[in-house]
Amino acid sequence: MMNRLELKQVVKQYADKTAVNGVTLNVKEGEIYGLLGANGAGKTTTMRMVLGLIHPDGGNILYNGKPYNTELQQIMGYLPEERGLYPKVKVSDQINYLARLRGMNGKDADQSLKYWLNRFEVPEYYDKKIEELSKGNQQKMGFIAAVVHRPQILILDEAFSGLDPVNVELLKSTVKELRDEGTAILFSTHRMEHVEELCRQITILHRSNTVVQGEIKEIKSRYPREQVFLGTVGSVEGLEQLSGVKKVERNERGYLIHISQVEAAQEILRTAMTQTTVEHFELKEPTLNQIFIREVGESNE
Amino acid sequence: MNKMGTITGFTFKNKVKTKSFMVTTIVLALLISIGLNVPYFITLFNGGSIGGASSSNPVNIGLLSTGQPEVSEKLESFSAAQGDQAYRLIASGDKDEAALAADVEAGLTDGYLKFEAVAGQEFPQPILYSAEDVSPQIIASIEAALQSVKLDVVVKDILTAEQKELITTPVKLTEQSLSTDGSGAGAESEGAMSPINYIVVYLLIILLFTSTMMTGNMIASEITAEKSSRIMEILITSVSPLSQMFGKIIGIFMVGMLQIGIFGAVVAGNILLPHNRAVLGDFNMNLNDVNIAVIVYGLIFYILGYFLYAVLFAAIGSMVSRTEELGQAVLPITMLSLVSFYIAIFSISTPNILLLKIASFIPFTSPTAILVRIGAGVAPTWEILTSLAILIASIIIFGWLAAKIYRTGVLMYGKRPTFKELFKAMKAYKI
Numbered sequence: 001m002m003n004r005l006e007l008k009q010v011v012k013q014y015a016d017k018t019a020v021n022g023v024t025l026n027v028k029e030g031e032i033y034g035l036l037g038a039n040g041a042g043k044t045t046t047m048r049m050v051l052g053l054i055h056p057d058g059g060n061i062l063y064n065g066k067p068y069n070t071e072l073q074q075i076m077g078y079l080p081e082e083r084g085l086y087p088k089v090k091v092s093d094q095i096n097y098l099a100r101l102r103g104m105n106g107k108d109a110d111q112s113l114k115y116w117l118n119r120f121e122v123p124e125y126y127d128k129k130i131e132e133l134s135k136g137n138q139q140k141m142g143f144i145a146a147v148v149h150r151p152q153i154l155i156l157d158e159a160f161s162g163l164d165p166v167n168v169e170l171l172k173s174t175v176k177e178l179r180d181e182g183t184a185i186l187f188s189t190h191r192m193e194h195v196e197e198l199c200r201q202i203t204i205l206h207r208s209n210t211v212v213q214g215e216i217k218e219i220k221s222r223y224p225r226e227q228v229f230l231g232t233v234g235s236v237e238g239l240e241q242l243s244g245v246k247k248v249e250r251n252e253r254g255y256l257i258h259i260s261q262v263e264a265a266q267e268i269l270r271t272a273m274t275q276t277t278v279e280h281f282e283l284k285e286p287t288l289n290q291i292f293i294r295e296v297g298e299s300n301e
Numbered sequence: 302m303n304k305m306g307t308i309t310g311f312t313f314k315n316k317v318k319t320k321s322f323m324v325t326t327i328v329l330a331l332l333i334s335i336g337l338n339v340p341y342f343i344t345l346f347n348g349g350s351i352g353g354a355s356s357s358n359p360v361n362i363g364l365l366s367t368g369q370p371e372v373s374e375k376l377e378s379f380s381a382a383q384g385d386q387a388y389r390l391i392a393s394g395d396k397d398e399a400a401l402a403a404d405v406e407a408g409l410t411d412g413y414l415k416f417e418a419v420a421g422q423e424f425p426q427p428i429l430y431s432a433e434d435v436s437p438q439i440i441a442s443i444e445a446a447l448q449s450v451k452l453d454v455v456v457k458d459i460l461t462a463e464q465k466e467l468i469t470t471p472v473k474l475t476e477q478s479l480s481t482d483g484s485g486a487g488a489e490s491e492g493a494m495s496p497i498n499y500i501v502v503y504l505l506i507i508l509l510f511t512s513t514m515m516t517g518n519m520i521a522s523e524i525t526a527e528k529s530s531r532i533m534e535i536l537i538t539s540v541s542p543l544s545q546m547f548g549k550i551i552g553i554f555m556v557g558m559l560q561i562g563i564f565g566a567v568v569a570g571n572i573l574l575p576h577n578r579a580v581l582g583d584f585n586m587n588l589n590d591v592n593i594a595v596i597v598y599g600l601i602f603y604i605l606g607y608f609l610y611a612v613l614f615a616a617i618g619s620m621v622s623r624t625e626e627l628g629q630a631v632l633p634i635t636m637l638s639l640v641s642f643y644i645a646i647f648s649i650s651t652p653n654i655l656l657l658k659i660a661s662f663i664p665f666t667s668p669t670a671i672l673v674r675i676g677a678g679v680a681p682t683w684e685i686l687t688s689l690a691i692l693i694a695s696i697i698i699f700g701w702l703a704a705k706i707y708r709t710g711v712l713m714y715g716k717r718p719t720f721k722e723l724f725k726a727m728k729a730y731k732i
Contacts, residue, residue: 084531101539
């Protein structure tokens, strides 16, 4: 698989502060790459540089191995964070327009639009104006506008924000479909569960710097497992007294036990088995959410 | 450049389809039609205080001949010799004043004219009695007739008919300008600005001003709207800002042209209506007098002037994030175009003043200023060409600058950036 998009030590300096400090990442064909970070961490600047809207001060960005050129306008798709379309223009007119600006001819654009409208099960929006649609549906139209020309490189900024669960699933499956067709997707979001589901690799930016980078699985293995979930039939006493147990939370289905060392997990299981029947035991791996808060929250202090 | 065409087409199509465009066009077209027909309506109502008089439907005035048979006889024959008039004198024979008043009362006549002898004067005092007000036009023509009669009565046979004729003919002053710089466009032959050229220049200046303001604001608000709806971020990653900006400017320009074309057709249609053609003729205007050079140069300068202002409007539009702030932001350009408008309008009768000569070479005022000088025939060819060259050069410079501002401005959200911030951002973005 080739690298569709390559950022090498990209630096962006605004007058008095560094917005992006040495970001390096590769997005391969058929891969969704997660770009995470708190607000103001440098995500938008990074994306703008990838889009060629602003030039990096240092490092370079390669697309299919080549530097930025105007042909890229035809193979890149972009869904901005605050997506917008012309409110008073018909869906068909404006998506056709945007597709033609991306180098499609009118007929192909129309076919592609119809395909996507059917894909989202809303063919009746073809003749509607954007302002007549609900916010969630406007967002779908924005998504169509970003992918109507079948881009090789797709940049999605907060693609799922503001959608109901049904539409999130619909859009997610579409994104996966695009990935499977070979599109390289750079994906930014605050929703860690989406990242865990979709992305193979991630980069977490914090205050312009890369703090965590790599494959999600590998990242997770780097962090100690600090939670045990215990589901039992009866109650279990004395868990707090075990060494390595920090805190025991009792909830509806069982116990959530915070531990400071992995060895404590086995001790917990043994203790529980002597007292009652264990239905569920899990040494939980850290969620991305926890990793994110840990990395970004800690250095915030 | 194919993409620029796409943008132009999209802009044009969507603008023309908007309700506001259709409504303003129709309303303005109606207003123009009404305005153009006003002179005709005025002539229709004039002389018509009494029942809309014309030569076919004259005001009937009884003539009381008792006491002053000579004057009334002469007046009658004079007005008969004049042919069709808006009034008609009816000899009363030997009816007395009471009978004539009764005629008016009965509606047989609209009024009657009586001559009252004035002691010590050879000519009597005419008095017009009428039921309603008689229009000033009819009074004026009766007065003119009486003037001739008075002359006749006073001089008797001392003068010959030719001499009398000569006395009554008013003196007319003929103007002839002594042009010193003979190279001016048609300076020798044109002399002073002929009324129709004057009107053409006037119209072109107003056209340039109003359409620049209208379309300029349209351009700026379109761009701001695109920016605030964030569609700009998609557009700017699809198309280069230069073709985006010029695509938009040309698209709106075509909208403006379409509107002007419609108005032009409405004007032409109205002028060519038979009743209006006569009115135009009354104002001593002949469409054949229009100086072609004025029209051609006028259009060239109009288009160039439009583009110069349009790029500025585009640049301003790109800097503003919200449409509410736009009015304030475009104020400097509005002022600039007002200045150029007033310089031209106030100098239209004195095209040789220094201010206008200087203004002809300053890009923002030159389109209107040079137009006045071309229309008056006082602009030498070198002046026109220099002005044109300066204008084109400044369009290129400002177009380039505007494209840079545009490119930077569309990425800057929030508070409207100052120029300092803008240039800083330009440097930071490496644009």
